[in-house]
Amino acid sequence: MHHPRELLQLATDLALEAGALLAERQPQVRDFVGTKSSPTDMVTEVDTASERLIVERVLSARPDDGVVAEEGSRREGSSGVRWLIDPVDGTTNFLYGFPAYAVSIAAEAAGETLAGVVYNPATRELFAAAKGHGATLNGSRIRVSAETELAKALVATGFGYDPTVRARQGATLARLIGGIRDIRRAGSAALDLCNVACGRVDAYYEQGLNPWDHAAGALIAREAGGLTEFLEGPGFAKPCIVAGTPGVFAAFRELLIAAASA
Numbered sequence: 061m062h063h064p065r066e067l068l069q070l071a072t073d074l075a076l077e078a079g080a081l082l083a084e085r086q087p088q089v090r091d092f093v094g095t096k097s098s099p100t101d102m103v104t105e106v107d108t109a110s111e112r113l114i115v116e117r118v119l120s121a122r123p124d125d126g127v128v129a130e131e132g133s134r135r136e137g138s139s140g141v142r143w144l145i146d147p148v149d150g151t152t153n154f155l156y157g158f159p160a161y162a163v164s165i166a167a168e169a170a171g172e173t174l175a176g177v178v179y180n181p182a183t184r185e186l187f188a189a190a191k192g193h194g195a196t197l198n199g200s201r202i203r204v205s206a207e208t209e210l211a212k213a214l215v216a217t218g219f220g221y222d223p224t225v226r227a228r229q230g231a232t233l234a235r236l237i238g239g240i241r242d243i244r245r246a247g248s249a250a251l252d253l254c255n256v257a258c259g260r261v262d263a264y265y266e267q268g269l270n271p272w273d274h275a276a277g278a279l280i281a282r283e284a285g286g287l288t289e290f291l292e293g294p295g296f297a298k299p300c301i302v303a304g305t306p307g308v309f310a311a312f313r314e315l316l317i318a319a320a321s322a
């Protein structure tokens with residue numbers, strides 16, 4: 061048996077610890093930067109240091125668990141529990157000191173996310189959820205918005221690092237923006253999903269995320285009463301996550317599919 065609340069406690073401790081490291085190192089971070097898949101896809105020493113800290117602590121507390129983390133840590137476990145870790149989600153914001161970056165940690169078993177934490181050290185906001193136990197922001201229960209009209213929906217999205225993919229994402233956005241209230245591009249997929257969870261936006265979509273980007277945030281959004289789905293098929297080169305409050309989810313999903321396949 062894996063207890064979601066025990067996994068959540070460990071995830072919370074580690075996210076706070078890694079978050080403190082991010083806060084301490086942020087002012088000097090521009091001196092230690094390299095790039096990954098494209099000139100806009102950046103990695104810093106802090107991404108690696110944060111990942112090392114989290115992975116070491118997970119494995120010392122739960123040596124039989126598996127790990128998949130963005131900066132390369134991979135470990136097959138034998139316990140059935142696997143940790144999905146993004147040591148800094150929103151690296152571009154982190155570099156610029158734009159206060160929307162987070163540590164994202166999720167624990168899953170049998171393909172289901174059991175616990176998830178997203179911690180933004182710049183705002184000291186800790187979003188958390190254990191499956192079946194609801195979602196919280198700094199310990200208080202959160203819920204998705206009560207919006208029911210698509211035309212009034214505030215929608216978050218994000219763009220990949222590949223310029224050709226971005227151009228396609230921009231074209232889809234241009235086709236759907238007339239049908240909603242407005243768009244937000246905050247720069248952290250994990251926080252975008254948490255913003256759905258606490259009603260700061262009504263929906264969110266993005267193509268081509270990795271499991272460490274969305275696992276924790278998507279659980280938090282669902283536990284706050286939101287719906288999540290991965291869209292595939294014509295119009296989507298890669299699976300596209302869509303999350304939203306139930307009042308606009310179906311209508312937004314339809315608009316998005318039409319905009320992507322036009």
Ligand code: IPD
Nearest residue numbers: 148149150151218219247248249
């Ligand atoms: C990125 C952020 C961004 C999203 C990208 C992600 P990173 O993660 O979540 O908001 O649009 O798709 O790759 O690189 O900052 O960890």
Ligand code: CA
Nearest residue numbers: 146149150273
């Ligand atoms: Ca990420």
Ligand code: CA
Nearest residue numbers: 130146148149
């Ligand atoms: Ca990252």
